[in-house]
Amino acid sequence: MSFSVSLRDVTLKYRDSEALSNVNLELEAGKIHGLLGRNGAGKTTLLSLLAAFRKPTAGTVLVNGGPIWENAEIVSRVALIREGGDFDDSDTVKSSIETGEIRPSFDRDYALKLADKFELPLNKKVRSLSRGKRSVLAAICGLAARAELAMFDEVHLGMDAPTRDAFYKELLADYMDREHTIVLSTHLIDEVANYLEEVVILDRGSVLRHEPVEAFQRMGATLTGPADAVDAVAVGLEVLAEQRLGGTKSATVTVLDAPTRERAAASGIEIGPVGLQDLFIHLTSPERDGA
Numbered sequence: 106m107s108f109s110v111s112l113r114d115v116t117l118k119y120r121d122s123e124a125l126s127n128v129n130l131e132l133e134a135g136k137i138h139g140l141l142g143r144n145g146a147g148k149t150t151l152l153s154l155l156a157a158f159r160k161p162t163a164g165t166v167l168v169n170g171g172p173i174w175e176n177a178e179i180v181s182r183v184a185l186i187r188e189g190g191d192f193d194d195s196d197t198v199k200s201s202i203e204t205g206e207i208r209p210s211f212d213r214d215y216a217l218k219l220a221d222k223f224e225l226p227l228n229k230k231v232r233s234l235s236r237g238k239r240s241v242l243a244a245i246c247g248l249a250a251r252a253e254l255a256m257f258d259e260v261h262l263g264m265d266a267p268t269r270d271a272f273y274k275e276l277l278a279d280y281m282d283r284e285h286t287i288v289l290s291t292h293l294i295d296e297v298a299n300y301l302e303e304v305v306i307l308d309r310g311s312v313l314r315h316e317p318v319e320a321f322q323r324m325g326a327t328l329t330g331p332a333d334a335v336d337a338v339a340v341g342l343e344v345l346a347e348q349r350l351g352g353t354k355s356a357t358v359t360v361l362d363a364p365t366r367e368r369a370a371a372s373g374i375e376i377g378p379v380g381l382q383d384l385f386i387h388l389t390s391p392e393r394d395g396a
């Protein structure tokens with residue numbers, strides 16, 4: 106089973122400032138959703154509403170079709186893993202893992218298998234773990250929760266690249282194995298882009314874009330070829346980024362219409378997709394229209 110999510114006219118205020126303003130958002134069950142946004146955009150706030158850590162100031166938050174607030178049955182099947190985890194520093198790794206047993210779906214054997222795989226010493230105190238190992242502990246608790254809605258909020262922080270890669274693979278293996286909904290909030294966009302099915306971009310407390318990842322991939326193009334030819338085709342186009350290596354140039358553009366595409370191909374230019382991160386930078390740049 107997997108949970109859908111629905112936010113209807115949701116506003117969250119901290120004292121006088123609005124972290125989320127009238128947000129309407131539907132997340133389909135059984136998919137991997139990426140939640141992107143610049144610092145302070147409201148990602149953690151939105152996730153804390155979905156886990157019922159907070160109550161909205163206005164509007165309704167539905168998980169699996171019902172209100173999540175004060176709904177213990179649904180809450181016990183939702184996991185929000187925040188950066189560094191929410192651990193008691195004086196606990197051991199093993200007892201921290203075992204706190205997950207309050208959940209009906211917690212898989213202790215899987216948690217211990219992951220601890221072994223990620224070389225997490227069970228008898229060590231949480232306070233003596235390195236930052237990366239603490240993140241690993243948080244990620245393990247999130248995976249072993251076997252939640253119907255599993256949300257990871259920058260849980261990778263401090264993990265080295267091989268550990269992050271192993272974590273993403275484990276997440277995907279669990280996803281293939283068991284139907285559930287995943288929300289990944291991260292600033293390492295290109296690193297997770299291949300795992301995402303849907304992407305939500307939050308911007309200053311509102312949903313800026315919500316599309317399947319393929320829609321973002323169709324938004325722009327990278328032109329690579331002889332520098333002169335690329336420069337000629339790029340005239341009049343919006344260029345997001347450029348890179349030059351000897352006589353070869355690569356330019357990332359936002360829109361490429363069919364005639365320009367044909368002209369580029371005829372000039373020996375290779376046309377490739379644009380990375381999600383480059384598009385994100387463009388869409389949320391402080392210089393964009395209306396900013």
Ligand SMILES: Nc1ncnc2c1ncn2[C@@H]1O[C@H](COP(=O)(O)OP(=O)(O)OP(=O)(O)O)[C@@H](O)[C@H]1O
Binds near residue numbers: 124143145151
């Ligand atoms: N406990 C709080 N009290 C007051 N304001 C808060 C609190 N938590 C967050 N905010 C404010 O709400 C806004 C959204 O913060 P939030 O942490 O949700 O953003 P974020 O997208 O997760 O950012 P980041 O990528 O930097 O983690 C920010 O302006 C932040 O300063």
